[in-house]
Amino acid sequence: MISITEIVLIVAGFAAIILGYLLPAGKEMDEEEKMLMEKEIRELVRREVEDQKETIENMVDDTVDNTLDRTERAMERISNEKMSAIGEYSDTVINDIHKNHDEVMFMYDMLNDKHKNLTSVVSEVSRKTDEAKQAVLDAQATAKEAKEASNLRAVYIDEAEDKLSGIHIPYKRKRTIRLTPMHRLLLIHSPSLRAA
Numbered sequence: 001m002i003s004i005t006e007i008v009l010i011v012a013g014f015a016a017i018i019l020g021y022l023l024p025a026g027k028e029m030d031e032e033e034k035m036l037m038e039k040e041i042r043e044l045v046r047r048e049v050e051d052q053k054e055t056i057e058n059m060v061d062d063t064v065d066n067t068l069d070r071t072e073r074a075m076e077r078i079s080n081e082k083m084s085a086i087g088e089y090s091d092t093v094i095n096d097i098h099k100n101h102d103e104v105m106f107m108y109d110m111l112n113d114k115h116k117n118l119t120s121v122v123s124e125v126s127r128k129t130d131e132a133k134q135a136v137l138d139a140q141a142t143a144k145e146a147k148e149a150s151n152l153r154a155v156y157i158d159e160a161e162d163k164l165s166g167i168h169i170p171y172k173r174k175r176t177i178r179l180t181p182m183h184r185l186l187l188i189h190s191p192s193l194r195a196a
Contacts, residue, residue: 004059007052014048
């Protein structure tokens with residue numbers, strides 16, 4: 001590629017050659033020949049400038065094209081780097097989202113397990129409470145029956161003949177039933193059981 005300074009030097013060189021050719025001969029020429037010569041010189045310089053102008057324009061176009069190509073490559077490189085950085089960042093964010101999702105799902109599963117355990121414990125406590133109430137009711141019924149039967153004397157029944165044998169069993173006072181602390185607690189807190 002020829003630079004602009006080289007083109008200017010070439011044009012100046014052509015002009016110097018032409019002027020150098022004409023100046024020594026100018027002393028011997030008359031006015032008409034000088035005018036004709038000047039026209040020819042001007043025409044040659046004009047053509048040379050037009051030729052060089054086209055060369056200069058071609059050089060400028062080539063320079064602009066090269067600059068555009070370099071700029072485009074640099075922009076592609078920068079955009080590739082940025083896209084790579086964005087891709088890495090998005091991978092990091094997606095990994096964090098998956099990690100948080102897994103933690104939330106673990107906590108959710110754990111809460112479900114706790115809920116199931118708590119539900120089973122509550123149903124077990126409810127069942128045990130019902131059994132305890134029934135035991136208290138049975139104990140009260142037994143105590144009432146024992147109280148009513150305390151005034152009766154037992155008679156031995158002959159099962160073979162299905163009649164009273166006539167043997168009297170002496171009356172023995174029945175023991176009182178001792179309630180456990182659980183039964184007492186149920187009796188205290190349950191008005192329906194106290195009424196019975």
